[in-house]
Amino acid sequence: MNSQINVSNWSLALAFILVVISLVISYRQKLKLEKETIISVVRAIVQLIIVGYLLKFIFNVDNWLLTLIMQLFIIYNAARNGKKRSQGIPGAFVISWWGLLLSTTITMSILVLTGVLKFEPYQMIPVTGMVAGNSMTAVGLVYRSLNQQFRDQQGQVFERLALGASPKLAAGEIVREAIRTGMQPTIDSVRTYGLVSLPGMMSGLIMAGVDPIHAIKYQIMVVFMLLSATGISSVFASFMAYRKFFNERWQLQLPKK
Amino acid sequence: MTKLVVDQAGYQVEGRQIWHDISFELHDGDWVTVVGPSGGGKSTLLKAIAGLQDITEGHIFLNDEDVMRLPIGDYRQQVSYATQSAQLFGETVRDNLDLPYLVRQQTPNEQQQIAGLEQMDLPADYLDKAVTELSGGERQRVGVLRNLLFPPKVLLLDEISTGLDAETKQVIWRAIHALHARERLIVLSVTHDEGEIADAQDILTIQNGEGARRHEQSN
The missing domain is CATH 1.10.287 (Helix Hairpins)
Incomplete structure (x- = not known):
């Protein structure tokens, strides 16, 4: 370079x-x-x-095992950060870990298998950081949304349970809204790409002397990748975390902060 | 035949005993009025019977089966709890009246829903009315209707007519009495209403953490 x-x-x-x-x-x-x-x-x-x-x-x-370990280390750190934003949702670390692992693995595998990226440390590590970082933000937003909604809509959830609804049925709308909240910032920021800001990866490449026409290809890849990553992690975290607001007797239990 | 037995039930929360050693037995067609001072645990007792809170001592049996061992969703379909100032969920009245069907994995039956609304003196086009546009009385009527669409075996009424106008009260009670007479369901009704207490023949008093039942034979 x-x-x-x-x-x-x-x-x-x-x-x-x-x-x-x-x-x-x-x-x-x-x-x-x-x-x-x-x-x-x-x-x-x-x-x-x-x-x-x-x-x-x-x-x-340039060892594949070392690269893999580094990627897992990034995901681990992101998962710990995700747990911090959960405001006491039980099992938040485990949910964050599996959610981030899933979203990062799927996204990175597709990028490597389609030949967009090579499994080389100088490509894998920074891109894993971007994917895991954005997934982490999404998961954090999902947790905050769940906490907020379960508190605000305690009465409505209670009424549904009283009518015999399962936690899944009682929390359906809340889960959907949490997924939306997790994905929304990515969709919003992608919409203004190039108009308001030159996104990070593209700016970096242009500053490093890469032809802007070449740089946008990478940025388009980033858009695809972030949509997939935040989507997968938001869905996973919402579906795993909403259960933690109920006990096995289908009673609502808000986490203690 | 329905038999509901509360056997030496007690409830503690955060180390504080709300009530203890409450026992009674109810059969088809029983209508029990639950009275007692505010904060005495009447509401908790109803929620415990509905499985929305668990008792910390004793047992509750429905037809000789321990409630703790019954599938909780099926149980709540049969032992239905309605509260004062019902919270409606979703966006429209339909969302609320659909839930009892969804819970039973059935397709909502619009004709039944409309018949229910009419029984509650609400027009058919209320089905698609936004819940935010309903008055307090209308909201309570829709709220109670959710519990009545599929007649339960036990109906738990937690001050459902508190703060309502006379007309709404009358409409709601008429619907419940009709269902009680037809289906012979067990009704447990918490109330502070003087008139309701005066008419009651079977009274359960929850006071000082204890329960006492007084049953006047009407004939």
Whole structure:
């Protein structure tokens, strides 16, 4: 890859001025975000340095098993994050893990089998990150939507159960709405691609000197891939998680936060 | 023949005993009025009988079978619980009147639904009316109708006429009395209504965590 962009350490250090601007705003406006900002920036720098060296190492070794392990590690981290957003839904980690594994595996397999991507670490790892990251966001939204709806519609769910409805029948509308909530942001952002923002992957390729016409092909692939990934993970998480709001006696049980 | 037995039932929630050692037996056609102070656990007792909450002590039997062992969905179709200020779900009245059919894996029968609406003094075109457009009284009529479309063996009424206008009350009670006379179902009705209590012949009082039943033989 020819490096048309190569940020020197010196110019990067100067770009730290941008952080200072945000710190000044926080200080002047008494937002009390200074400490948090500094911690986030330091964390980001440290994490990225580690990941940078790790990726360089993995790319050099170019071993399929190591690539696979790295992909699973990404999914594991995403699943842990998904659990955090579940507000106490029992078994949320396991649901997130299987949901993300399923959506990532299906999506990546199709991309590899159709020849769009090669099973090479420098392609597999970043794309797995995108797929798992977007699935994670979708799963988080699904959990939040389920929690919110079960609280708001407690009475309606109760009435359905009282009439003999199974949890599946009693929560049908809630589940559908949760799936929609999980997928909606992807559909919305895809709609404005190219009009409002040049999406991440395309921007990266263009900055790296790739012909924009070539770059859009990758971006179109990303659209397909994100729709599939958020769709699969939202459906899986909704169908697995709604059951956790009921006990085996078909009684509504809201998770304790 | 239907027999509902509550045997030394008790209910505890978060370490607090709501009631204990409640026992009674009901047969076809029994109509029991449940009275007692607010917060005394009348509503909890009805929900427990409906299997919407589980008792923490004792047993409830329907036709000699322990309720804890019966398939809960089938049980709730036979032991039907209706509450005050019924919450309607979905978008239209039809969504609400379809559910009893869906629960039984049946295709909704529009003629029956319309007949039900008319029995509740509501016109047929209410079937496709949005639930948000109904008045409080109309909502309660649709709510109760959901419980009556398939006559249950036991009907649990949790203050269903509280806060309703006289006309709505009359319509709802007329429908329930007609069904009770025809199907000889067991009715347990929680109420604070003086008139209803005065007419009652079979009274269960839930007070200070205990239940006492007083049955006046009418003949």
